[in-house]
Amino acid sequence: MKFAVFFVMFFLFLICFTTAQTLIQDSCKKAAAKDPLFKYDFCVKSLETDPHSKAATNLKGLLIASTKNTESNTINVGTEIRTILMDKKASHGIEIPLRDCIKLYTDGKDYLN
Numbered sequence: 001m002k003f004a005v006f007f008v009m010f011f012l013f014l015i016c017f018t019t020a021q022t023l024i025q026d027s028c029k030k031a032a033a034k035d036p037l038f039k040y041d042f043c044v045k046s047l048e049t050d051p052h053s054k055a056a057t058n059l060k061g062l063l064i065a066s067t068k069n070t071e072s073n074t075i076n077v078g079t080e081i082r083t084i085l086m087d088k089k090a091s092h093g094i095e096i097p098l099r100d101c102i103k104l105y106t107d108g109k110d111y112l113n
Contacts (some may be wrong), residue, residue: 021061024048071112077103 028043047053052065081102085091091098 074109
C-alpha cells in the first residue's frame with residue numbers, strides 16, 4: 001500500500017514538474033520570437049532557478065513568480081548600492097551615479113508592486 005501511495009505521489013510530482021518545464025520553455029520561446037534582442041537561454045535559466053516559477057501551472061502563475069523574483073533581485077541590488085554608498089572610500093567619485101542608480105532601482109521596485 002505504501003508503495004502505491006509513493007508511486008502516485010511521485011507520478012503527480014513528475015507531471016507537475018514536466019508541466020512547469022514546458023510552460024517555462026514555451027513562454028520563453030514565444031517571447032524570443034517576438035523580440036530579436038530577447039535572450040531565450042537567459043529566460044529559461046532564470047525561471048528554472050526560481051522555485052516559484054517551477055511551481056507555476058499557467059502563464060499567470062509564471063508571470064507572478066517572475067515579477068516577485070525580479071522584485072527580490074531589485075531589492076538585493078539596491079541594498080548593495082546602499083552599502084557601497086556608506087563606504088566613503090568605495091563610493092568616492094561615483095556617489096552621484098550611484099545615487100541615480102539607487103533611484104532607478106527604487107522606481108523599478110515600485111513599478112513591480
